[in-house]
Amino acid sequence: MKVFAAKGYHYATVEDIAAEAGAAKGSVHAYFESKLDVLLTLLLMFWKTINTMNAEKLAGEQDPLAALKAVFATFRELLLKSGDSLCWGRILQEGLPQLHTLKSRDLRNKQLAIARQQRRLVHTIDSIIRAGQQQGRICTTVRHDVLRQMLGGASQLLIYGLFMKSGTGIGYSAQDIQASFNQLIDAFAL
DSSP, rough: OOOHHHHOTTTTTTTHHHHHHHOOOHHHHOOSSHHHHHHHHHHHHHHHHHHHHHHHHHHHHTOHHHHHHHHHHHHHHHHTTTTOHHHHHHHTTOOOOOGOOOHHHHHHHHHHHHHHHHHHHHHHHHHHHHEEEEEEEEOSSSSSHHHHHHHHHHHHHHHHHHHHHHHHHOOOOOHHHHHHHHHHHHHHHO
């Protein structure tokens, strides 16, 4: 994680990954077929963790606004877990190769599993918004999928600002993100 975050996928090497892990290069190859396999494994772990955390947070939650806040808080919590290094955020910015260009069945399967986990998150958010709209708790003038995109985009832009913070004087913190994002969700409340 640290190597991809620091160097980016294209400049990271299996040697760098092995050195950071305190292992021999051959040990990395014993578990992963390539550095792309390492990256896909990390990304799959990230999306599975998001969905597992959300399932735990949402168990028994009846308030759609609280549920939306919890889902987006999970994303922020995991992205900001590594503190100032923001490893997950940097890794998520990596562009993945197109599925049809992957020659390995295992790599294609991992990329498909990532897509399934991402769709699971989208389905969770859409379900919360639709339920809130049906309960008369969330405005219906904006379609659920458009509202999801608005919230997701705002979340990404706010978190991306933390990456730019160093040297640019953006001047807001993770706490500012949470407060402003909660206010944004409340703006759609009825």
